[in-house]
Amino acid sequence: MPDRDDEFVQLVRENDVRLRKICRVYADNTEAQRDLYQDILVELWRSFSSFERDAQPGTWLYRVALNTALSHDRSRAVRNEATLDADHPVWTDGVSRPDKRLDRDEKLDRLYAAIDRLDDVDKALVMMYLDEKSYREMGDVLGLSESHVGVKLHRVKNKLASWLEAPPA
Secondary structure (H helix, E strand, O other): OOOHHHHHHHHHHHOHHHHHHHHHHHOOOHHHHHHHHHHHHHHHHHHHOOOOOOOOHHHHHHHHHHHHHHHOOOOOOOOOOOOOOOOOOEOOOOOEOHHHHHHHHHHHHHHHHHHHOOOHHHHHHHHHHHOOOOHHHHHHHHOOOHHHHHHHHHHHHHHHHHHHHOOOO
């Protein structure tokens, strides 16, 4: 049976992409994203010993990460640096295709800019929706009923759709 340290490392590895998405949504630039990522890891480590498995590990991780992100001291400056994500379309020789990368990056930037306009709870809902969490899991993390999650998520999707349909400023 793995020890607690190995368990922690495995949980962080399995959820690394989710943690980085949370950082991208709640921090305005690459440096702030890195700082927030480190703060989240520290908080996860601090609270891991008290994690008693009454929640799913992924749900617990989300709750800690979101609470850390919500309380993190962050500036609200316009995003002006590259994302932490490293997955870009590539040619078969492994070199990024600039045209596809720019198009994808522009779309992602618009999406994250729209998400940034949401309040903190709505941001959390979008993040969990994009990570394919169930309404029950979203409710557990945020302390909402499943039906309230459904209503809020419907409204958020409509709001994001209208913002994304508008021509870029």
